[in-house]
Amino acid sequence: MTMIRARGVARSFGDKRALEPVDFDLESRGFLVVTGPNGSGKTTLLRLCAGLLIPTSGELEVDAERGQVGYLAHEPLVYRELTAIENLDLYGRLYRVAERRERIGMLLERFGLWEARSERTGSYSRGMLQRLALCRALLHDPELLILDEPANALDEAGETLLERELDELRRERTFLVASHAPERLDRFATGKLALG
Amino acid sequence: MRRYFLDAGALARKDLLLELRARDTLPAMLLFIVAVLVVFHFALPTNASAHASLGLLWVAILFTALLGLGRSFVAEREQGVLDGLVLAPSDRSAIWVGKVVATLAFLVVAEAVALPAFALFFTSIDGATIAGVALADIGICAVGTVLAAMAAAGRARELLLPLLFLPLAIPIVVGGVGSSLAASSGKYLAFLALYDAIFVLVAWAAFEYVVTE
Ligand SMILES: Nc1ncnc2c1ncn2[C@@H]1O[C@H](COP(=O)(O)OP(=O)(O)OP(=O)(O)O)[C@@H](O)[C@H]1O
Numbered sequence: 001m002t003m004i005r006a007r008g009v010a011r012s013f014g015d016k017r018a019l020e021p022v023d024f025d026l027e028s029r030g031f032l033v034v035t036g037p038n039g040s041g042k043t044t045l046l047r048l049c050a051g052l053l054i055p056t057s058g059e060l061e062v063d064a065e066r067g068q069v070g071y072l073a074h075e076p077l078v079y080r081e082l083t084a085i086e087n088l089d090l091y092g093r094l095y096r097v098a099e100r101r102e103r104i105g106m107l108l109e110r111f112g113l114w115e116a117r118s119e120r121t122g123s124y125s126r127g128m129l130q131r132l133a134l135c136r137a138l139l140h141d142p143e144l145l146i147l148d149e150p151a152n153a154l155d156e157a158g159e160t161l162l163e164r165e166l167d168e169l170r171r172e173r174t175f176l177v178a179s180h181a182p183e184r185l186d187r188f189a190t191g192k193l194a195l196g
Numbered sequence: 197m198r199r200y201f202l203d204a205g206a207l208a209r210k211d212l213l214l215e216l217r218a219r220d221t222l223p224a225m226l227l228f229i230v231a232v233l234v235v236f237h238f239a240l241p242t243n244a245s246a247h248a249s250l251g252l253l254w255v256a257i258l259f260t261a262l263l264g265l266g267r268s269f270v271a272e273r274e275q276g277v278l279d280g281l282v283l284a285p286s287d288r289s290a291i292w293v294g295k296v297v298a299t300l301a302f303l304v305v306a307e308a309v310a311l312p313a314f315a316l317f318f319t320s321i322d323g324a325t326i327a328g329v330a331l332a333d334i335g336i337c338a339v340g341t342v343l344a345a346m347a348a349a350g351r352a353r354e355l356l357l358p359l360l361f362l363p364l365a366i367p368i369v370v371g372g373v374g375s376s377l378a379a380s381s382g383k384y385l386a387f388l389a390l391y392d393a394i395f396v397l398v399a400w401a402a403f404e405y406v407v408t409e
């Protein structure tokens with residue numbers, strides 16, 4: 001079964017080409033790693049697949065409902081003035097997560113944020129924000145995970161946590177991951193897409 | 197349907213919590229509307245008519261609302277939160293409903309201070325004016341929130357909101373001033389209610405398209 005099917009998908013902003021036409025198929029339970037230099041359009045491609053952007057040309061079919069996509073962006077997508085718990089609780093409500101509290105507690109624990117759970121995220125370090133962003137993306141246990149440089153700002157321990165999580169999920173979930181260090185994802189990857 | 201209002205409620209509650217914590221918007225609105233009334237108090241000639249001062253009340257309300265609207269998506273603009281909300285499976289218009297409710301709450305609080313102050317320093321306010329203000333608030337927040345989201349997503353944000361908002365708010369001023377002054381205020385109140393009905397629907401339907409590029 002194909003989860004994402006892209007044919008000649010391209011995106012421009014005004015007359016600036018952000019993504020040159022790309023073709024690929026991502027099978028269900030596949031793990032596609034997107035690589036390319038800065039500005040080659042990785043984020044643009046991921047935003048297109050997440051449904052945040054509309055392609056200017058080409059055909060893009062994503063076979064996952066909106067609530068079944070977990071998107072990790074460059075930015076953490078959380079409110080600065082709210083605590084980690086409050087942020088995840090809001091998203092948990094919007095995503096209709098069953099047993100919200102338990103799930104949030106479990107994720108915060110797993111990503112080493114439990115101690116900092118009641119601090120405003122505005123006071124978090126970059127790495128802590130990235131960990132929280134990962135919790136946010138995984139919160140509703142989505143079928144399709146779209147991760148934009150998931151290891152960004154993580155320390156070695158964080159990266160190990162992330163890889164353990166990916167290893168656990170990859171058999172049942174589909175992944176589209178943009179990365180600057182694709183070697184570390186080699187053991188998960190079922191395909192690669194080089195942009196630029 | 198129940199889910200829809202739960203989502204909107206969760207979002208509105210979050211905005212009130214943010215305001216409680218950061219105090220970004222409401223104090224600014226209160227300060228602004230009171231300051232405007234004070235300036236008007238000195239700017240108007242002592243023998244100014246009730247007509248003139250009621251007109252100025254509407255100016256104060258409109259620009260106070262604009263101030264609140266300009267800040268309504270500040271928290272979402274940071275750290276990409278708007279994307280996070282747009283990605284959630286809830287109907288996107290629930291984001292709009294939540295924001296309208298929160299902005300409306302701030303505006304009503306500001307007016308709850310401003311109207312008695314106005315009555316004290318200028319001229320008395322009748323029931324028709326209060327009804328007019330209430331109806332105008334709904335229209336202002338419904339239209340303004342869509343435009344504020346548009347401005348938050350785009351670039352020329354500081355400019356875009358007033359540029360789009362003020363022309364669309366002119367009917368509100370006409371209806372509002374009419375309801376305060378005209379002998380038959382019912383006609384103007386009906387006009388405001390009609391404006392609300394149309395623009396609430398338009399804004400509700402348009403929001404989805406404003407937040408996806
Ligand atoms: N909203 C936008 N408006 C205008 N140009 C944009 C926009 N988003 C992206 N671009 C442009 O599109 C190109 C691709 O950007 P994109 O963020 O997709 O690259 P990337 O591969 O993710 O880069 P990086 O490795 O730095 O994350 C860049 O040249 C960028 O300037």
Ligand SMILES: [Mg+2]
Nearest residue numbers: 042043044148
């Ligand atoms: Mg990028």
